[in-house]
Each structure stands twice: as structure tokens, then as C-alpha cells.
Amino acid sequence: MLDYxxxxxxxxxxxxxxxxxxxxxxxxxxIFLGLSVAxxxxxxxxxKILAHMQVRLGPMRVGPHGLxxxxxxxxxxxxxxxxxxxxxxxSVFWIAPVLIVITAFTTFIVVPFGPTHAVTDMxxxxxxxxxxxxxxxxxxxxxxxxxxxxYPLIGAxxxxxxxxxxxxxxxxxxxxxxxxxxxxxxxxxGVAHGAVGDGTLSMIDIVKAQQDQHAWFIFKFFPLGLIAFxxxxxxxxxETNRAPFDLPEAESELTAGxxxxxxxxxxxxxxxxxxxxMIAVSAIAVTLWLxxxxxxxxxxxxxxxWDLVFSLFPAxxxxxxxxxxxxxxxxxxKHPYFRxxxxxxxxxxxxxxxxxxxxxxxxxRDRIQDIYWFSLxxxxxxxxxxxxxxxxxxxxxxxxMRVG
Amino acid sequence: xxxxxxxxFFYLLSGLALLGGVLVITRKNAVHSALALILTLLALxxxxxxxxxxxxxxxxxxxxxxxxxxLFLFVIMLVSIEKSQREEQFNKQWIGGVVGAVGLGxxxxxxxxxxxxxxDLAGMPLxxxxxxxxxxxxxxxxxxxxxxxxxxxxxxxxxxxxxxxVMAKKRI
Numbered sequence: 001m002l003d004y005x006x007x008x009x010x011x012x013x014x015x016x017x018x019x020x021x022x023x024x025x026x027x028x029x030x031i032f033l034g035l036s037v038a039x040x041x042x043x044x045x046x047x048k049i050l051a052h053m054q055v056r057l058g059p060m061r062v063g064p065h066g067l068x069x070x071x072x073x074x075x076x077x078x079x080x081x082x083x084x085x086x087x088x089x090x091s092v093f094w095i096a097p098v099l100i101v102i103t104a105f106t107t108f109i110v111v112p113f114g115p116t117h118a119v120t121d122m123x124x125x126x127x128x129x130x131x132x133x134x135x136x137x138x139x140x141x142x143x144x145x146x147x148x149x150x151y152p153l154i155g156a157x158x159x160x161x162x163x164x165x166x167x168x169x170x171x172x173x174x175x176x177x178x179x180x181x182x183x184x185x186x187x188x189x190g191v192a193h194g195a196v197g198d199g200t201l202s203m204i205d206i207v208k209a210q211q212d213q214h215a216w217f218i219f220k221f222f223p224l225g226l227i228a229f230x231x232x233x234x235x236x237x238x239e240t241n242r243a244p245f246d247l248p249e250a251e252s253e254l255t256a257g258x259x260x261x262x263x264x265x266x267x268x269x270x271x272x273x274x275x276x277x278m279i280a281v282s283a284i285a286v287t288l289w290l291x292x293x294x295x296x297x298x299x300x301x302x303x304x305x306w307d308l309v310f311s312l313f314p315a316x317x318x319x320x321x322x323x324x325x326x327x328x329x330x331x332x333x334k335h336p337y338f339r340x341x342x343x344x345x346x347x348x349x350x351x352x353x354x355x356x357x358x359x360x361x362x363x364x365r366d367r368i369q370d371i372y373w374f375s376l377x378x379x380x381x382x383x384x385x386x387x388x389x390x391x392x393x394x395x396x397x398x399x400x401m402r403v404g
Numbered sequence: 405x406x407x408x409x410x411x412x413f414f415y416l417l418s419g420l421a422l423l424g425g426v427l428v429i430t431r432k433n434a435v436h437s438a439l440a441l442i443l444t445l446l447a448l449x450x451x452x453x454x455x456x457x458x459x460x461x462x463x464x465x466x467x468x469x470x471x472x473x474x475l476f477l478f479v480i481m482l483v484s485i486e487k488s489q490r491e492e493q494f495n496k497q498w499i500g501g502v503v504g505a506v507g508l509g510x511x512x513x514x515x516x517x518x519x520x521x522x523x524d525l526a527g528m529p530l531x532x533x534x535x536x537x538x539x540x541x542x543x544x545x546x547x548x549x550x551x552x553x554x555x556x557x558x559x560x561x562x563x564x565x566x567x568x569x570v571m572a573k574k575r576i
Contacts, residue, residue: 092435124539127462134470138442141474145435145481153481160474167471201539 027119031108039275043070046386053390064328064345080264085147088261092146097262097269100139104273107132107280112204114293114370125203126174129284130167133239136277137163140258143270147261155258162238162245170235176228177288180217181209207292218289229289236281240274242385244392282381283374290377293370311365314372318356325349413454421447434480438473445469459539 044059044066051058059066084093107129109119122128137160144156181200200206210216218229238245259270286292295310326349332342359368424444431437445468452461546554 089433089435092439095439122458124458124462127459127466131462131465131470134466137470137474138477141477141481142439145477157478157481160478164471164474 024119027117028109031111031119032105035105035108035276035279036272038279039272040070040074042275042278042382043073043271045382046389049383049386050390053387064332064341064348067345067348074268077264077268082264082266083261085149085261087148089146089148092142096139096143096146097259097266097273099142100136100273101269101276103132103136103139104276104280108276108283110203111280111283112207112287112292113374115204115208117293117371118204121202121204123200123202126178126201126206126284126288129203129280130171130174133277133280134163134167136273139273143262144258147258149261152258152260155260159241159258162241166235166238169231170239173228173232173235174284174288176225177206177217180213180220180225181206183213203287203292206287207294210291211294216289216291216294225289229285232285232289236285237385237388240278240281242278243389244394246394278382278385279378282378282385285381286374286377293374295369295373311369312360314368315356315359315365317372317376318352318359322349322352322356325352414451417447417450417454420444421451434483435477438476438480441476442469442473445473459542 047069048058048066059069062068062072084090110122110125110128112118112121140159140163141156144152144154144159147153178201200209213220216225218225259267262270295313297306325345329342329345329349332338332345358364421444424440424442424447427440428437428444431440445464449461449464449469452458452464
């Protein structure tokens with residue numbers, strides 16, 4: 001039994017390839033937890049960043065700087081009355097949010113957080129991710145139809161038209177990156193002559209191809225890689241129904257789009273699915289164009305010193321966050337009314353610092369590095385999502401379809 | 405790597421496919437029928453995976469379940485349900501249908517038994533399929549061995565697409 005548990009740790013593959021069910025299960029649980037935390041964090045960050053962009057404070061009341069706001073929201077949603085419209089189609093109404101959440105989370109089994117940090121590595125990885133995420137359109141359509149109401153139906157129609165048409169642009173952009181994997185040349189314009197290259201669709205092999213070619217695909221054949229990346233970046237926002245392409249949920253026209261009739265826990269499932277779908281498409285973009293788990297300049301800045309410097313980044317990030325929290329603690333009002341909040345923030349700072357120190361340990365440091373760089377790149381994309389929402393005005397629907 | 409092609413999964417997926425197929429023709433609500441059809445298509449994708457054809461399975465999910473069925477639902481959603489609910493579901497030609505179905509089933513059984521007699525499956529070693537390079541193999545076959553057929557099929561689809569655009573657009 002113990003041998004079964006430890007045998008995987010020595011192997012150099014993903015649990016799916018090693019055929020180790022236990023570790024695959026552990027990875028799935030970890031990814032599930034990580035995603036849920038990320039969605040909660042996104043909820044808070046989005047409100048805070050949007051507020052600061054509009055020179056507001058954002059949530060400030062629940063916990064210091066509103067840190068506990070997402071938890072309060074989650075509890076509110078869970079204990080809210082779950083309303084099902086009398087005219088709704090019961091079974092379809094029930095299945096739709098479940099289907100959307102399943103598709104949003106299933107894509108993550110092929111996301112490579114590192115050379116061995118993925119649940120499994122399929123040889124149709126990209127195809128699988130695109131296919132499963134395209135199933136979420138079905139959930140949207142089902143939700144809109146089952147509500148048996150006008151606004152959701154129009155929202156679902158808009159959403160499905162938009163998602164289906166942008167999927168083509170997305171697929172063509174992906175083909176560009178997949179073709180690049182077959183080149184085997186080194187450098188930005190490198191093409192191996194003579195040897196017939198085999199391309200790959202596997203997520204891990206795509207990143208390895210970028211490693212071998214010494215170039216992220218976004219810079220390959222500059223500016224062609226950049227163009228493909230730009231097309232993908234636009235299509236992925238339209239795919240996830242986010243601003244400025246959030247026509248399906250345009251508040252001023254359709255109240256809340258396809259999930260207008262949903263409330264309580266079911267609504268929170270839609271929320272969860274939307275944010276994890278955002279993370280999923282960002283993960284595809286990072287894998288295909290931004291070198292996945294590779295750290296910056298893996299071939300130029302080589303050697304012991306640079307390895308050490310880059311491996312200190314995760315710990316440094318957490319220590320920086322801890323420092324910010326400590327400064328926040330010191331700047332809290334000194335009134336006794338704020339004592340609990342001050343203590344809470346100090347505790348939060350202590351936890352962050354503890355994680356930072358834990359990441360300094362050499363064995364942890366080496367294992368966590370690739371996950372860190374992957375997550376950092378995905379986090380960059382998430383910030384872009386918020387930034388777009390804060391700055392771009394919403395398109396009109398016919399304009400949107402013409403762009404597609 | 406442990407094989408996933410166990411009888412349990414085969415019966416599970418086939419059962420799901422059959423269940424979906426039966427639901428498609430028995431549901432009164434057209435949207436429910438479409439959803440049952442999606443269940444069947446997904447179960448078929450699972451069967452392709454069991455046959456070590458991951459590329460076909462992926463394409464099945466993207467094209468049929470993700471693309472075509474969405475367009476199906478798109479159209480069906482806009483049809484008034486109340487009218488179709490009141491209409492009679494089966495017409496009086498079910499005897500002919502049953503005869504046809506039984507005949508087709510008998511043909512399938514006959515082909516199965518006959519081919520089993522012709523090729524002794526038990527004695528043959530199972531073909532080792534190249535799972536890792538499945539996508540490449542398909543590409544080689546499509547653009548190499550069966551190039552002409554592939555191009556003819558794509559031309560046919562192109563004609564169909566142009567026809568659809570011409571019919572849908574009043575002014576090009």
C-alpha cells in the first residue's frame with residue numbers, strides 16, 4: 001500500500017499516464033480546491049480593482065478591506081431561497097447549471113501546471129479542452145430555454161450564436177500554434193530543414209516544443225504568432241461572455257441574460273462555472289502561446305545563480321503580500337471597535353508569511369516553481385479580464401457578430 | 405498503462421446510447437428529444453475512446469455535441485411547444501416500421517455471425533493500435549491514401565455551404 005503511494009513520486013509522468021488512481025484523485029481534489037479558492041479570490045479582486053479603477057473603495061465593511069466579503073456572499077447565496085419558476089421545465093432547469101459546472105471543471109484534467117503536474121496528458125489535449133468547453137453552450141441554451149421566460153431565452157440565443165461563431169476563430173488560432181509545434185527549429189524564425197516534423201495536440205508536449213524551440217509561440221515568426229494570439233485573446237473573451245462582449249448578460253437590455261430566473265445555489269453554480277471557464281481558456285492561452293510553466297528566459301539566463309534567483313520568486317511573492325498585509329494592519333484605525341479586524345488582518349499576514357517561508361525550503365521550492373509561473377501567467381490574464389471590463393464599453397450585438 | 409476497454413464500460417456506454425436513442429423518439433417535447441440525442445452522441449464519443457480513437461472522439465464532441473446539436477436546439481427552442489404537445493406523436497405506419505427495424509436487426513445479426521464464422525476472432529491476436537500517434541495516422545490516411553475521396557467530400561460540403569448561404573441571404 002505504502003509502496004503504491006510512493007511509487008508515483010519517483011516516476012516522471014503525470015498520474016494519468018502512470019496509471020496511479022490515488023494520485024490522480026489527489027491531483028483532482030487539489031485542482032478543485034485551488035480553483036474554488038481562485039474563484040473566491042477573483043470575486044474579491046474584481047470588485048476591488050473595478051472600484052479602484054472608478055475611484056471608489058469597493059467592499060470595505062465585511063472584514064478588513066472587505067476581505068471576507070466573498071465568504072459572506074457565498075453564505076448568503078447558500079441560505080437564500082431557491083426559487084424555481086412554476087412555468088419552468090423542471091428537469092432541464094435542474095440539469096443546466098450542473099452541466100455547465102461539470103464542463104467547466106472537466107477541462108482542467110489536461111491543464112499542465114508543470115511537466116508532471118497535470119491529472120493526465122491526453123494526446124488530444126487541446127482538442128479535448130476546446131470540445132468540452134464548447135459543451136457549456138448547451139448548458140447556457142438549456143438554462144435559457146428551461147426558464148420559459150423572454151429575457152433568458154433571448155440571452156441564451158445571443159450567447160449561443162456568439163459562442164458558436166467565435167469558436168471558429170478560436171479553433172483557427174489554435175491550429176496556428178499546433179502547426180508551430182511541428183517545426184522543431186530553434187530560435188524565433190527557426191525551422192528545421194530536412195526532418196519532417198510531427199506536430200502534437202498534447203498540452204504538455206506543446207509546452208515542451210516551446211522549450212525545445214527556445215521561443216514562446218507568441219514571439220515565433222514575429223509578428224505572425226502575435227496575430228494568432230490576438231485573435232485567440234479576442235475570441236476567448238467572447239467565448240466566456242465577458243465584457244466587452246457580455247451581450248448575453250447585458251443588464252440594461254436583458255436583466256441578467258440566460259440565468260435571470262436562477263437564484264440561490266443554482267445561480268452560484270453559474271457564477272462558479274463562468275469564472276472557472278475564464279481560468280480554463282486563460283490556461284489554454286498560456287499553454288499555447290506563453291510557454292506554459294516555463295520561467296522567463298529559460299535558455300538565456302541559465303546556470304546555478306539564475307535558477308536560484310527564479311526559484312525564489314514564489315516565496316518572494318507571498319512575503320510581499322504578507323508585507324502589504326502587515327502595512328495594512330499598522331494603518332488600521334486604533335479605535336477599539338476595529339480591534340477584531342486588526343487581529344484578523346495580522347493573522348492573515350502571518351499565514352501569508354508562513355506560506356512564503358515554507359516556499360523557501362529547497363525541496364518545496366523546486367517542485368512548486370512551475371506551478372507558480374503557470375499560475376502567475378494565468379493571473380495576468382485574469383487581471384486583463386477585469387481591466388477590459390473596467391475600460392471597454394459594451395458592443396452592440398450586430399457589431400459583435402460582424403467582428404466574429 | 406491499464407486498459408480502459410473493460411466490458412463494464414462498454415455496456416455502460418452502449419446502454420446510455422440506447423437509452424438516449426429510445427428517449428429521442430418517445431419524448432413529446434422536441435427539446436427533450438434533442439437533449440437525449442446529445443446523450444447518445446456523448447456515449448458514442450466514449451465508445452470511440454474505448455476503440456483507441458481519441459481524435460475521432462474529440463471531433464465527435466466538438467462537431468456533433470458542441471456544434472450541430474447547439475444549432476438544432478437553437479431552432480427547436482423557437483418552435484411553439486404547446487402546438488407540438490397536442491399533436492399525435494406516432495402515426496399509423498408503425499407496423500411497417502417494426503417490420504423494417506426487425507429486418508435490419510436480423511441483417512446485423514446475420515453479418516455478425518457470418519463474419520465470426522469467416523474470421524476466427526478467438527485465434528487472432530488483437531491489433532495493437534498506435535494510441536499515441538492516432539491523430540498523425542488519421543492525417544496520413546486522409547491526406548495520403550484517401551486524398552481523392554477526402555477532397556471530393558470537402559468539395560461536396562463546400563457546395564452545400566454555398567447553397568445554404570445563397571438560400572438564406574436575400575441579397576449577397
